[in-house]
Amino acid sequence: MDTDRDGPAAGESRTVAVNEMDFLSVERWTASGKAEPDLHLNAPGSASIKKEDLTINIGLNLCTANAGSVRSIMDDDGVSPAKDDDKESKSELATMEAELTRMKEENKKLTETLNQVRTNYNALQMHLIALKQHHHQPDHEDDKVESKSSDHGHRGVLVPKQFMHLGRAGEAHDHQPSHSRSSTPSQDQTPSPLHNGTNKEIFPFDERGEASPDHGSCDVSKATNSKSSEQAQDAVMRKARVSVRARSQALMIADGCQWRKYGQKMAKGNPCPRAYYRCTMAVGCPVRKQVQRCAEDRSILITTYEGNHNHPLPTAAMAMASTTSAAVSMLLSGPVSSPEGLINPNFLARTTILPYSSSMATISASAPFPTVTLDLTAHGPNALQLQRPPAPFPVVAYPGAAAAFLGAPPQVLHNEQYSKFSGLQMPPGVEAHARLLHPRAPPSLSLANTVSAATAAITADPNFTAAVAAVISQIIGGNQQGAAASNDEENKNNDDSNFEEKTKPTAD
DNA sequence: CGGCTTTGACCGGCGC
DNA sequence: GCGCCGGTCAAAGCCG
Numbered sequence: 001m002d003t004d005r006d007g008p009a010a011g012e013s014r015t016v017a018v019n020e021m022d023f024l025s026v027e028r029w030t031a032s033g034k035a036e037p038d039l040h041l042n043a044p045g046s047a048s049i050k051k052e053d054l055t056i057n058i059g060l061n062l063c064t065a066n067a068g069s070v071r072s073i074m075d076d077d078g079v080s081p082a083k084d085d086d087k088e089s090k091s092e093l094a095t096m097e098a099e100l101t102r103m104k105e106e107n108k109k110l111t112e113t114l115n116q117v118r119t120n121y122n123a124l125q126m127h128l129i130a131l132k133q134h135h136h137q138p139d140h141e142d143d144k145v146e147s148k149s150s151d152h153g154h155r156g157v158l159v160p161k162q163f164m165h166l167g168r169a170g171e172a173h174d175h176q177p178s179h180s181r182s183s184t185p186s187q188d189q190t191p192s193p194l195h196n197g198t199n200k201e202i203f204p205f206d207e208r209g210e211a212s213p214d215h216g217s218c219d220v221s222k223a224t225n226s227k228s229s230e231q232a233q234d235a236v237m238r239k240a241r242v243s244v245r246a247r248s249q250a251l252m253i254a255d256g257c258q259w260r261k262y263g264q265k266m267a268k269g270n271p272c273p274r275a276y277y278r279c280t281m282a283v284g285c286p287v288r289k290q291v292q293r294c295a296e297d298r299s300i301l302i303t304t305y306e307g308n309h310n311h312p313l314p315t316a317a318m319a320m321a322s323t324t325s326a327a328v329s330m331l332l333s334g335p336v337s338s339p340e341g342l343i344n345p346n347f348l349a350r351t352t353i354l355p356y357s358s359s360m361a362t363i364s365a366s367a368p369f370p371t372v373t374l375d376l377t378a379h380g381p382n383a384l385q386l387q388r389p390p391a392p393f394p395v396v397a398y399p400g401a402a403a404a405f406l407g408a409p410p411q412v413l414h415n416e417q418y419s420k421f422s423g424l425q426m427p428p429g430v431e432a433h434a435r436l437l438h439p440r441a442p443p444s445l446s447l448a449n450t451v452s453a454a455t456a457a458i459t460a461d462p463n464f465t466a467a468v469a470a471v472i473s474q475i476i477g478g479n480q481q482g483a484a485a486s487n488d489e490e491n492k493n494n495d496d497s498n499f500e501e502k503t504k505p506t507a508d
Numbered sequence: 509c510g511g512c513t514t515t516g517a518c519c520g521g522c523g524c
Numbered sequence: 525g526c527g528c529c530g531g532t533c534a535a536a537g538c539c540g
Contacts, residue, residue: 261513263532276531280511290531513538523528 243304245375252291253303256317257281259289270295282311
């Protein structure tokens with residue numbers, strides 16, 4: 001209880017009451033031994049928060065920590081030192097309870113403030129990145145950023161849409177013409193319940209991928225044409241997808257969502273028909289998916305997701321969703337020129353720590369739209385492929401692959417998930433390496449690591465569908481709902497078992 | 509009877 | 525401008 005009184009050495013940072021909001025819970029101890037607020041958003045280029053925001057830290061921790069933590073914090077503040085063996089503590093206890101209640105109420109407001117801070121942080125980072133991009137590519141990149149932000153100036157911040165909202169849900173607010181008919185449900189959908197009001201939440205399957213305007217060309221002159229580039233950009237924005245290749249004999253993989261088939265077409269170059277499904281778990285959910293067998297190997301089922309759910313997902317769905325969303329985050333992170341196209345340096349840097357993934361990132365210039373391909377069938381180095389348009393994304397690079405995911409609820413990927421990953425599938429030393437790269441890794445540890453681990457785990461298991469269910473669901477789904485995780489345990493298990501049951505006969 | 513699948517028609521984007 | 529192609533619609537039929 002008194003441990004918090006003795007702070008670490010001066011200048012040393014420590015984390016207090018690690019919890020859902022631990023990425024904000026950093027104190028810096030000064031030479032005087034006094035903890036002074038030094039809050040950070042745990043992200044690349046983290047932005048400090050003003051001193052008055054210390055209340056965010058305290059309030060949030062109070063609401064999530066146990067009573068001991070509460071007492072510790074209060075001790076630090078000298079408000080009401082609790083003494084368990086003292087009868088007089090009764091009144092102090094009442095005071096503490098009142099204080100706790102007050103802070104819980106305050107927590108709601110602070111959470112909103114926090115969301116705003118995060119929004120502003122992302123906005124600032126986007127702006128910084130845009131400036132950096134401008135520094136490296138002064139010809140045209142910034143023009144697009146500025147034109148883009150001016151188009152959506154009603155949001156009040158200079159943030160490329162690409163990173164603020166990856167899914168189709170944003171279309172309703174963007175007043176963009178849809179490529180489909182105006183009567184489609186996606187046009188008038190309501191804001192997602194998962195949305196925290198910051199206009200930047202990344203949903204599971206949130207992969208509109210607002211990206212390159214000139215996705216089919218590197219022509220600079222074309223890029224300087226703001227009008228045409230915007231149009232092309234809009235087209236790509238709607239099209240970023242996540243494709244999952246899985247070896248299965250089933251009609252489609254069980255991903256935890258309910259789907260309704262609304263069409264089937266014969267696609268060119270593939271004798272197998274392509275089936276079109278839309279999510280029916282909620283009215284107006286814009287998520288669609290295409291299911292098609294691979295022309296070369298018909299035992300491989302290719303499932304392509306597009307759009308973002310406007311409803312909470314079951315655990316099993318969250319598992320796949322988180323993984324694919326993470327992949328999208330990487331896809332949309334910063335580009336780096338390569339002879340073949342574009343490679344995200346963060347992705348490479350992080351994925352290559354896995355022995356399985358020495359060359360996981362490959363670029364397909366044939367992909368008309370940014371597409372992440374999670375190849376769950378491969379046992380070789382190409383288990384995870386990134387496909388993006390051959391041209392650079394016009395808006396900005398996003399140097400922190402995980403940063404996009406920071407927009408998602410922090411419980412999506414978290415400590416336990418990471419440790420589960422580590423314990424289950426990460427090779428020895430990899431986790432240590434990862435932590436070396438990211439000393440405070442768990443809360444926002446690179447998505448690349450997560451996906452890489454998932455891919456490695458899956459590819460290491462010949463029974464890949466069982467691996468998908470058992471590994472990803474356990475890792476991500478087990479904690480995806482924060483406090484509800486424990487309650488979901490049974491559901492998770494059920495989902496997992498269902499998943500396995502559905503897919504088992506198909507997994508070789 | 510409601511929900512789902514099937515399937516031909518329709519629409520829009522894109523390349524030539 | 526035309527044709528190709530991907531994606532979607534919607535009527536009809538099926539199923540529990």
